[in-house]
Amino acid sequence: MEMWFSDEHTEDVKLSIRVREQLFSAQSEFQQIDVLDSKEFGKILVVDGDLTLTEKDEFIYHEMITHVPMAVHPLVKDVLVIGGGDGGVVRELVKYEEIEHIDMVEIDPLLVEVCRKYLPQIACSLNDPRVQIFHEDGLRFVRSKTDCYDLIIIDSPNPFGLGEGLFTKEFYGNCFGALREDGIMINQNESPFYTEEAFQCQRMHKRILETFPICRVYQAHLPSYPSGHWLFGFASKKYHPLTDLNGVAWKLKGIHTRYYEPRLHAGVFALPVYVEELLEDVE
Numbered sequence: 292m293e294m295w296f297s298d299e300h301t302e303d304v305k306l307s308i309r310v311r312e313q314l315f316s317a318q319s320e321f322q323q324i325d326v327l328d329s330k331e332f333g334k335i336l337v338v339d340g341d342l343t344l345t346e347k348d349e350f351i352y353h354e355m356i357t358h359v360p361m362a363v364h365p366l367v368k369d370v371l372v373i374g375g376g377d378g379g380v381v382r383e384l385v386k387y388e389e390i391e392h393i394d395m396v397e398i399d400p401l402l403v404e405v406c407r408k409y410l411p412q413i414a415c416s417l418n419d420p421r422v423q424i425f426h427e428d429g430l431r432f433v434r435s436k437t438d439c440y441d442l443i444i445i446d447s448p449n450p451f452g453l454g455e456g457l458f459t460k461e462f463y464g465n466c467f468g469a470l471r472e473d474g475i476m477i478n479q480n481e482s483p484f485y486t487e488e489a490f491q492c493q494r495m496h497k498r499i500l501e502t503f504p505i506c507r508v509y510q511a512h513l514p515s516y517p518s519g520h521w522l523f524g525f526a527s528k529k530y531h532p533l534t535d536l537n538g539v540a541w542k543l544k545g546i547h548t549r550y551y552e553p554r555l556h557a558g559v560f561a562l563p564v565y566v567e568e569l570l571e572d573v574e
Contacts, residue, residue, distance in 0.1 A: 294312075294313075296327055298342040301517075310328065314326040314409055319402065322399060332346065333345060334410055335515075336377060351513050353382065353383050354551040355523060355550065356446060358383065358546070359556065361442070364442060371440045371443045371469065373433065375397060376395075376402040378413050378414030378415065379413045379446075385416045385419045388544075390421060395417075397425075434465045443466050443470060444476075444478075445479065458491075463499050473530065475525070475526070482522065484520050485517060493570070496574075505527040505531055505532075506525070536557075541553055
């Protein structure tokens with residue numbers, strides 16, 4: 292008997308993946324967590340029925356949400372990761388020797404433990420001595436911080452349910468306050484292709500634009516995510532993502548990547564016309 296997992300992109304569109312077996316399934320205090328094994332995408336993390344990541348293409352997401360700001364900011368020492376319980380963002384951050392401290396705020400401890408056990412190649416750096424994990428609400432956590440971080444990465448779930456508070460104007464304002472005077476904030480910005488997610492893209496961009504003086508959007512190709520076209524938000528108090536890029540300095544660090552490269556950097560900010568128009572509607 293064949294088993295298939297279908298990730299619903301819209302009411303009329305699903306991505307279906309043949310599954311070998313279900314490795315884990317449990318309801319935590321906050322959400323339903325499942326781990327599936329597939330031939331094409333490897334292990335798949337599913338949260339509340341939605342595909343969260345796959346072994347095959349997670350490196351694209353985690354590299355693009357991490358290395359773009361790291362190639363722009365000249366010296367990141369303190370980082371806050373909100374969400375990111377799978378450990379992928381932390382794995383990329385610990386590649387930088389200059390980073391001294393990483394706070395990771397993930398509300399669900401079970402999610403972290405499941406990823407440690409079933410996705411060790413992603414969660415492999417959560418034990419790094421520079422990493423401190425807080426199992427609490429990200430909105431509440433960042434509200435108590437002022438002038439603490441050089442970089443904030445919001446590796447949040449979808450903008451509804453458990454993660455809804457991480458998409459409000461109040462939250463982005465609190466992130467602004469938690470950053471130092473030259474800090475950068477990065478957020479996952481959903482897909483611009485389908486109507487509902489396009490609306491979420493606009494809403495996030497508008498709220499961040501009202502908070503930060505520099506606000507740009509960039510893109511990556513993520514095969515397992517809705518439409519395969521995914522956006523990220525780059526918000527900064529001081530640095531421009533293109534004019535302040537120091538690709539040579541980044542290359543000299545010798546960091547191994549499979550997707551991100553400084554020569555790719557300018558291109559990811561060159562958005563298709565339909566995405567530009569989407570963003571201009573709220574600008």
